[in-house]
Amino acid sequence: MKAISFARGIPAPESLPRADLADCARAAIERDGSTVLNYGPAGGYGPLREWLAARHRVGPERVVLTNGSLQGFLFLARCLARRGPVLVEAPTYDRPLRLLEAMGAEVVTLPLDDEGLDVNSLELLLRQGLRPSFLYTIPTFQNPSGKTLSKARRRRLVRLARRYDLLLVEDDPYGLVRFEGTGLPTLFELDGGANVVYGSSFSKTVAPGLRVGYLVLPNGLASEVEAEASSTYITPALIPQATTYEYLHRGLFEGNLARIRDALQARRDAMVATLARELPDARWTAPKGGYFLWLELPEGFRTADVVSRAQAAGVRFVPGSDFFLGRGGECALRLAYSLAPPAEIDEGVTRLAAAVGCSLRSAA
Numbered sequence: 001m002k003a004i005s006f007a008r009g010i011p012a013p014e015s016l017p018r019a020d021l022a023d024c025a026r027a028a029i030e031r032d033g034s035t036v037l038n039y040g041p042a043g044g045y046g047p048l049r050e051w052l053a054a055r056h057r058v059g060p061e062r063v064v065l066t067n068g069s070l071q072g073f074l075f076l077a078r079c080l081a082r083r084g085p086v087l088v089e090a091p092t093y094d095r096p097l098r099l100l101e102a103m104g105a106e107v108v109t110l111p112l113d114d115e116g117l118d119v120n121s122l123e124l125l126l127r128q129g130l131r132p133s134f135l136y137t138i139p140t141f142q143n144p145s146g147k148t149l150s151k152a153r154r155r156r157l158v159r160l161a162r163r164y165d166l167l168l169v170e171d172d173p174y175g176l177v178r179f180e181g182t183g184l185p186t187l188f189e190l191d192g193g194a195n196v197v198y199g200s201s202f203s204k205t206v207a208p209g210l211r212v213g214y215l216v217l218p219n220g221l222a223s224e225v226e227a228e229a230s231s232t233y234i235t236p237a238l239i240p241q242a243t244t245y246e247y248l249h250r251g252l253f254e255g256n257l258a259r260i261r262d263a264l265q266a267r268r269d270a271m272v273a274t275l276a277r278e279l280p281d282a283r284w285t286a287p288k289g290g291y292f293l294w295l296e297l298p299e300g301f302r303t304a305d306v307v308s309r310a311q312a313a314g315v316r317f318v319p320g321s322d323f324f325l326g327r328g329g330e331c332a333l334r335l336a337y338s339l340a341p342p343a344e345i346d347e348g349v350t351r352l353a354a355a356v357g358c359s360l361r362s363a364a
């Protein structure tokens, strides 16, 4: 029996543009080998910084390229977390949570509801005098919940950030992989960039193996993050950055994005349809983009009782509790629909539903 994984946010292998990237890598080295085969600036490959700077309407000195955006988050957190508590969403992407824990940061959580981050809870904390070093938020197709912050809340959040001089760290790897509905302005766009650090990467839009991520930062902070980068690796990997630049420069990005969006939509549709058929009493988000769906088990079921049965049945996922700091998510799980093709998604969700059914029988 082939194991089916809904565990990690990995793109489908067939969506990786292998031939084009091979060609771009060769061209990048041939064209600019003396730069990309040497040490270079800690902030990354100049032409890609300039390309991104133009896209985000800032100067290139405000763009710092890192080996994946998670590394950008780590550098930023190293610069900021000692200045005060860090606010995060509950649930949130587990890796930043673990990085913050490992560096001994004080972490304060804010709840999400169907419209995304509960801005009222944030306002209350700020009014009570909490002065966080920053708020880490994933407003669009959040990992793990698949939720998206509404436009009204985006505006309110940006206003609050201004009023309380709160730095927002907007992690946005999924904003461009929207396959339904109209796009929303980013916090960075609404704010103009004074109170928002924007982070994204080419992991979900081109290929994660490139390890090309970036931050757009206020000037002073950009220098601090660059200093962190310099003391960590001197220069980030320039060949993938130059390869990515070549890919963009050749105009291949948009067509690839369209293919990725179509593939994700077919997978999301398959997952939602199978859930409706096999687990009609559960609740789930049906995101209009991104990689993940959040499943709340039917009343009376606990994820911990399902995990090993699901594994034995050949289906994997991440338990909801992994995305919380303390309690939370005990009856939920994250399903990534990005990797498996639709037919396997159908089979995997059917196996999952059977594992849930067994856990009821043994609990009864």
Ligand SMILES: Cc1ncc(COP(=O)(O)O)c(C=O)c1O
Pocket: 009, 067, 068, 069, 070, 071, 093, 138, 143, 171, 173, 200, 201, 202, 203, 208, 211, 212, 213
């Ligand atoms: C919200 C979020 N941020 C960052 C990352 C990491 O991206 P990168 O590959 O650019 O390090 C991920 C990967 O799953 C993610 O879901």
